[in-house]
Every structure is written in structure tokens, then in C-alpha cells.
Amino acid sequence: MTHIAVVGAGMVGLASALNLADAGYDVTVLDRKGVAAGASWGNAGFICPSMTFPLSAPGEWKNGFDAVTNRDAPLALPQPFNPKLWKFLTTFTLQMTEKKFKRAVDELAPDLKDSIASFERLKDFGVEGKFNHSDFTVGLGSEAELHHFIEETGINRDAGVPSVVETFDPREKPYFTDLVTHGAIVKDQAYIDPPAFVQSIADAAQKLGVKIVTDAEIVTGHVGADAVGLVDAQGRSYSFDGVVIAAGAWSDELLRKLHGKSATIGMAAGRGYSFTAQVDPEYLPTTPVYLPTTRVVFTPYRGGVRVGGTMEFLDPDAPLRPERIESMKRVASKYMKGIDLENTTDHWVGPRPVSPTGPPKIEALSPRSFVAAGHGMWGIAHGPRAGEQIAQIVKRTLK
Ligand SMILES: Cc1cc2nc3c(=O)[nH]c(=O)nc-3n(C[C@H](O)[C@H](O)[C@H](O)COP(=O)(O)OP(=O)(O)OC[C@H]3O[C@@H](n4cnc5c(N)ncnc54)[C@H](O)[C@@H]3O)c2cc1C
Numbered sequence: 001m002t003h004i005a006v007v008g009a010g011m012v013g014l015a016s017a018l019n020l021a022d023a024g025y026d027v028t029v030l031d032r033k034g035v036a037a038g039a040s041w042g043n044a045g046f047i048c049p050s051m052t053f054p055l056s057a058p059g060e061w062k063n064g065f066d067a068v069t070n071r072d073a074p075l076a077l078p079q080p081f082n083p084k085l086w087k088f089l090t091t092f093t094l095q096m097t098e099k100k101f102k103r104a105v106d107e108l109a110p111d112l113k114d115s116i117a118s119f120e121r122l123k124d125f126g127v128e129g130k131f132n133h134s135d136f137t138v139g140l141g142s143e144a145e146l147h148h149f150i151e152e153t154g155i156n157r158d159a160g161v162p163s164v165v166e167t168f169d170p171r172e173k174p175y176f177t178d179l180v181t182h183g184a185i186v187k188d189q190a191y192i193d194p195p196a197f198v199q200s201i202a203d204a205a206q207k208l209g210v211k212i213v214t215d216a217e218i219v220t221g222h223v224g225a226d227a228v229g230l231v232d233a234q235g236r237s238y239s240f241d242g243v244v245i246a247a248g249a250w251s252d253e254l255l256r257k258l259h260g261k262s263a264t265i266g267m268a269a270g271r272g273y274s275f276t277a278q279v280d281p282e283y284l285p286t287t288p289v290y291l292p293t294t295r296v297v298f299t300p301y302r303g304g305v306r307v308g309g310t311m312e313f314l315d316p317d318a319p320l321r322p323e324r325i326e327s328m329k330r331v332a333s334k335y336m337k338g339i340d341l342e343n344t345t346d347h348w349v350g351p352r353p354v355s356p357t358g359p360p361k362i363e364a365l366s367p368r369s370f371v372a373a374g375h376g377m378w379g380i381a382h383g384p385r386a387g388e389q390i391a392q393i394v395k396r397t398l399k
Pocket residue numbers: 007008009010011012013030031032033034035036037038039040041042043044045046047216217218219246247248249250251254270271272273274308309349350351352353372373374375376377378379380381382
């Protein structure tokens with residue numbers, strides 16, 4: 001039986017493992033820590049095709065100035081003089097033309113159209129995680145913001161992504177403060193509890209025979225004509241017939257070691273933060289809530305809410321910076337009522353694998369090595385489809 005290693009037990013790696021096992025491969029997942037040890041743990045769990053856009057939209061460069069002048073800006077650049085980061089930011093900013101943005105929207109559209117269905121297909125593999133179909137509630141601070149939001153969702157509609165948006169009076173929602181003056185409901189989206197859902201993919205994969213090896217940080221390796229050798233930080237050597245690199249924001253380091261610099265994606269770790277809070281039942285949102293201007297989100301989570309936000313370009317393993325959590329709390333208290341911000345738990349930071357041009361890299365690097373990484377803001381929503389895509393590529397390529 002052909003033996004394949006998947007490096008990374010996040011959403012993308014586990015969905016890849018599941019599809020590869022279903023295709024008849026003997027699969028071993030290697031993770032430096034364990035299941036959902038990276039960005040797949042503390043994210044917001046939004047699967048919202050109607051309002052998913054490439055990050056490098058025209059005009060977004062203004063956020064760079066905001067990052068310097070406003071401590072509560074969604075974007076933070078705590079290490080502004082890092083040359084690698086500047087290279088990334090230059091390529092990233094050059095994408096912000098109407099033409100390139102439109103091209104990225106069109107490229108993303110097939111993934112968006114399929115994202116909810118791809119979660120449904122996971123059930124065929126025995127994935128039992130709860131998948132919540134839901135409308136999304138959007139809170140805005142002016143009529144201009146509302147128009148901008150509706151215009152944005154129209155971009156996806158033009159690209160063929162179903163996108164139904166209705167307006168409502170935010171006073172109907174008990175949880176918004178008076179600063180939310182306009183509201184929109186985005187119909188027919190979905191959300192998950194990310195740690196529980198990703199664990200349910202790991203469980204289903206193991207039932208299909210996938211082995212998951214934890215504490216196995218791959219530090220080097222060699223892709224040969226007949227086999228792939230990998231070595232972990234403890235000096236253990238592994239031999240496989242093929243390898244899929246799905247190590248999220250850490251993937252470039254491995255790609256460089258296995259194939260040299262030309263195989264890297266040029267990603268930056270776009271670190272985001274989250275925490276859990278209890279909510280007075282009177283003010284508990286029953287749908288995910290999004291505040292586009294501040295980019296802070298609230299997902300119903302285990303009886304309370306998970307509050308998520310921030311885009312901070314910094315080393316993926318740098319320690320959590322408590323000031324970012326405090327900033328999100330200030331935003332939450334300004335726009336939302338009833339959230340207990342004194343007794344928050346699960347303070348978390350994780351790295352989004354942000355590619356400089358927008359789309360992820362899902363392809364063969366050689367007849368025995370493959371990459372599925374760089375999903376940026378949307379690796380949860382697109383992880384199941386990425387798993388299907390990489391399994392098809394492996395089937396076509398690995399003889
Ligand atoms: C605050 C926040 C909110 C978000 N909200 C959403 C959302 O609502 N919807 C959405 O779709 N996306 C969201 N995202 C983005 C999403 O979390 C990521 O795109 C997605 O989790 C990436 O999955 P992945 O499997 O590629 O990477 P990861 O989940 O980071 O997994 C990579 C794995 O590789 C392992 N690894 C790394 N290096 C090695 C090595 N050398 N050897 C072995 N193992 C290694 C890591 O331990 C990790 O487990 C959010 C992200 C953040 C930070």
C-alpha cells in the first residue's frame with residue numbers, strides 16, 4: 001500500500017488525510033504538537049461564502065496607516081522593519097488594483113460556491129462534528145458603511161456566489177449598542193465550533209486507518225526519486241512514498257528545506273486573536289455577528305461567544321500580546337451589550353497562513369511531494385475542499 005505523510009494536523013492537513021485514506025492510501029499525519037495546534041483552533045469558525053473576499057482589496061492599503069495611528073485598528077504591524085515582512089507587504093499591496101482584485105475574486109469563487117457543500121460531504125466520511133446552518137448578522141455605524149457592505153457582497157454575487165443580503169433596524173437586536181445604526185442579515189451561511197469540528201475530522205480519519213503522530217516536528221527531509229525521507233526534531237527518521245505539506249503558516253520553512261526557496265509561497269503569518277466570554281442570556285446572539293469596520297466577530301460558542309479579530313504580521317511563534325486582546329475588548333464593549341469582559345477565558349493567538357497574492361498553493365511540487373497551504377483568512381471554510389483537491393492531485397501524480 002502506498003504510504004503518504006501529511007505534515008500538519010490542522011483543518012487542511014486532516015481534510016487531506018481523510019480524502020487520501022478514502023482513496024486507498026496508507027496515511028500518517030505528523031504534527032509538531034497535536035490536532036488543531038495551529039490556526040485551526042481559535043479561529044471564528046465562519047463559513048460565509050457571501051462575504052469572503054481576497055484580503056488585498058483596492059484601498060485596503062489605508063489600513064497600513066491606521067495600524068500606526070490607531071491602537072484599536074484591525075491591522076497591527078508590531079515589527080515594522082522586518083525585511084521579509086516588507087517583501088511580503090510590497091507584493092501584497094501591489095495586488096490591490098481593481099483588475100488583480102477581480103481576478104482573485106474569480107479565482108476564489110469556485111471554492112466559495114462549494115464551501116458549504118464540501119462540509120456536507122464530510123459526513124460521507126463519518127465526520128460527526130456539528131455544522132450549523134445560519135444567517136449572519138452584520139452591524140454597521142452609518143448608511144455609507146451599509147452601502148459599502150452591500151456593494152462588496154454584490155462583487156461575489158457577480159462572480160456567481162449566491163449572496164442574499166437584507167437590511168434591518170439594529171434596534172431589533174438587544175445586543176447592539178446605539179453605535180450600531182444600520183444592520184444587514186446575510187442569508188444561508190454556516191459556522192462551526194472549530195476545535196470540536198477539527199477533532200471530529202481527526203476521529204473520522206483515524207477510523208479510516210489514518211495514524212496521527214503528535215510531538216513530531218519535521219525539521220528536515222529529502223524528496224528522492226523512489227521515496228521521501230523526513231526527520232523530526234527528536235532525530236526520528238521516517239520514510240514514505242509521498243508527502244503533503246499542510247503546515248499552515250509554518251509551511252514555507254519546510255518547503256524551503258525540501259525543495260529550495262523557489263518552492264516557497266512567500267507567506268506571512270497574519271496572526272489573529274480570540275477569547276471566550278459569557279453573555280447575559282438577554283443579550284446572547286443566536287447567529288454569528290460581524291462588525292466590518294472594526295473586523296471583530298462574535299461566534300456563538302459553548303453557551304457564550306468566541307470573540308475574534310486582529311491581523312498582526314509577526315513570527316507565528318511569537319508570544320501572545322495581551323494589548324491585542326484588550327483592544328478587542330474595547331471594541332466589544334463599544335458595540336455590544338451584555339458580554340462579560342471581566343472574566344474572559346481561552347485567550348489565544350494563532351497564525352493565518354497569508355499568501356502574498358491571495359489564493360492558496362495546492363499543487364504537486366514533484367512526483368512525490370505536494371503542498372496545500374496559504375489559505376489566509378479562510379482555511380476553515382476551504383479546508384474540506386482543499387483536502388479533496390490535494391487527494392485528486394496525488395492520485396493523478398504519484399505513481
Ligand atoms: C482569529 C482568527 C479567526 C479566523 N477565522 C476564520 C473563520 O472564521 N473562517 C475561516 O475559514 N478561517 C478563519 N481563520 C483562518 C483559519 O484559521 C486558517 O486559514 C486555517 O486554520 C489554516 O489551516 P491549516 O490547516 O492550513 O493551518 P493550521 O491550522 O495552522 O495547521 C498547521 C499545523 O501544522 C503543524 N506544523 C507546523 N509546522 C510543523 C512541522 N515542521 N512539523 C510538523 N507539524 C507542523 C502545526 O502544529 C499545526 O497543527 C481565522 C484565523 C484566525 C487567526
